Amino acid sequence: MSKKENIKKCAIALFQQYGYKSVTADMIVNEAKVSKGLLFFHYKNMEGLISEIMLDWLIPKWELMIALDLKNLPLKKCIEKIFELSKTGLDKQKSQYKLYFSIMLNEPNFISKLNLENNEVYKKMLACLHSIYESRNVENAESELILFNTTLMGAEMSYCIHTQEVGDYFYKTTKEMFLKRYELDTTN
Amino acid sequence: MSKKENIKKCAIALFQQYGYKSVTADMIVNEAKVSKGLLFFHYKNMEGLISEIMLDWLIPKWELMIALDLKNLPLKKCIEKIFELSKTGLDKQKSQYKLYFSIMLNEPNFISKLNLENNEVYKKMLACLHSIYESRNVENAESELILFNTTLMGAEMSYCIHTQEVGDYFYKTTKEMFLKRYELDTTN
Numbered sequence: 001m002s003k004k005e006n007i008k009k010c011a012i013a014l015f016q017q018y019g020y021k022s023v024t025a026d027m028i029v030n031e032a033k034v035s036k037g038l039l040f041f042h043y044k045n046m047e048g049l050i051s052e053i054m055l056d057w058l059i060p061k062w063e064l065m066i067a068l069d070l071k072n073l074p075l076k077k078c079i080e081k082i083f084e085l086s087k088t089g090l091d092k093q094k095s096q097y098k099l100y101f102s103i104m105l106n107e108p109n110f111i112s113k114l115n116l117e118n119n120e121v122y123k124k125m126l127a128c129l130h131s132i133y134e135s136r137n138v139e140n141a142e143s144e145l146i147l148f149n150t151t152l153m154g155a156e157m158s159y160c161i162h163t164q165e166v167g168d169y170f171y172k173t174t175k176e177m178f179l180k181r182y183e184l185d186t187t188n
Numbered sequence: 189m190s191k192k193e194n195i196k197k198c199a200i201a202l203f204q205q206y207g208y209k210s211v212t213a214d215m216i217v218n219e220a221k222v223s224k225g226l227l228f229f230h231y232k233n234m235e236g237l238i239s240e241i242m243l244d245w246l247i248p249k250w251e252l253m254i255a256l257d258l259k260n261l262p263l264k265k266c267i268e269k270i271f272e273l274s275k276t277g278l279d280k281q282k283s284q285y286k287l288y289f290s291i292m293l294n295e296p297n298f299i300s301k302l303n304l305e306n307n308e309v310y311k312k313m314l315a316c317l318h319s320i321y322e323s324r325n326v327e328n329a330e331s332e333l334i335l336f337n338t339t340l341m342g343a344e345m346s347y348c349i350h351t352q353e354v355g356d357y358f359y360k361t362t363k364e365m366f367l368k369r370y371e372l373d374t375t376n
Contacts, residue, residue, distance in 0.1 A: 019294055021207030098293045104349040105286045105293075106207055111349070140365070146358055147339075147365035154342025161292040161299070170334055177328070177335035181369070 004042045007032045008056070011049055016095050020050065020103055050103060051114055057096050058114075061089060062125035070132055076182035078132045079148065083175040086152060090159050090171070098160050151178050192230045195220045196244070199237055204283050208238065208291055238291060239302055245284050246302075249277060250313035258320055264370035266320045267336065271363040274340060278347050278359070286348050339366050 001009070010031040014023045025046060029036050043049040064085055070078040090097055104110050116122045133141035155174040159167040189197070198219040202211045213234060217224050231237040252273055258266040278285055292298050304310045321329035343362040347355040 019207055019209030022210040101345070101349075102290055102293050105290050105345075109351060112351075143361045143365050146361040150342040150346050150358060150362040151335075151339050152342070153345055154338035154340070157289070157293075157341055157345055158338050161289075163297060163300075170338060173331050173334040174338040177331050 003032075003034055003038060007034060007039055007042060008049070008053060012053055012099075015050075015053075015099055020099060021106055047107075047113060050107070050110075054100060054103065054110075055114060055119075057093070057100065059119075059121050062121045064089075065125050066121070066128050068128075070128065071135070074182075075132065075136050075138065076179055079182060080175070080179055083152065083155070083178075086156060087159075087171060087175075090156060094160060097156060101157060101160065148178075191220075191222055191226060195222060195227055195230060196237070196241060200241055200287075203238075203241075203287055208287060209294055235295075235301060238295070238298075242288060242291065242298075243302060243307075245281070245288065247307075247309050250309045252277075253313050254309070254316050256316075258316065259323070262370075263320065263324050263326065264367055267370060268363070268367055271340065271343070271366075274344060275347075275359060275363075278344060282348060285344060289345060289348065336366075 007028060011023065011028045014027055014031060018027075025036060025039055028049075029039050032039075039049075043052065065082065068078075068081050068085065070081065073081070107113070129145060130141070133144050138144055151174065155171050158170045158174070161167075162170060195216060199211065199216045202215055202219060206215075213224060213227055216237075217227050220227075227237075231240065253270065256266075256269050256273065258269065261269070295301070317333060318329070321332050326332055339362065343359050346358040346362070349355075350358060
């Protein structure tokens, strides 16, 4: 593992253990056994480090969503597949999701710091999401997408803050009830 | 203000400034200018302090929901009123919401630590929520309530993590799109 990768790995472990607001540059360089100079050579500042950690996690998630290849599926099936993809991620990486939400809540305008407007994978994933509704001539396509995003985030949060059993149940119920919205869909 | 109230006030300010995981008992007693003995005389431990801070905030919210008196309103109107009540809270207490979500994400099984099964206001609020669906003979009443809770939490999260303008827009859109679910309701 390169020293840069090792810094990142140590930072993630510390963030997950202490909450990301408690972790200082000193703690990271102690854990990674590197100089502070090297930390700030690889990452402009703590924000840069956190952004890179989050993008390392988000980009593969977006790539998986693009790879679902939803073009020719009925609307209901598209939504179902995204819920399922997200659930697989939650089951495998619950603590990463918690870290992600914690950062979003505590770091003002964190999303804008990710410079997503220049991120090709993000733009492709977003186009993919938009096309689910737009290519099927859904009324209020943009608003439907917002509702879907909000509901999915609520389900993910609900999974993260409850015990495994309750979280699983709430996620599954939310998915099934939301899918009813598209039961009458005959556009595809 | 009593010393106990002052401890709580100082703790809230520190939690909001540094993130609740970074705040130690020492920081709180320094800020409140009291002894550690007094802190732990009033609160068994840090968890007890955090629970009380959260309940101080949650109980008035639940009381407002109970006071909405939704019994005789159409289902759609009930849901709309709860969305609006929550939005008023968000506008006035965004940082409290953020703190609440952060604690839920980072403190394992925090909900169980609140001992809600013995909390009369909580039980009344829950009965009130259940009755919205049950008294109107909605199919899958329990699942509808889960979907509503998840969607509302998603909308609150979305409001908290975005800029004011985007957060307002996402909240409003989610509310309006979700209400369409009950447009055909004629049970009341």
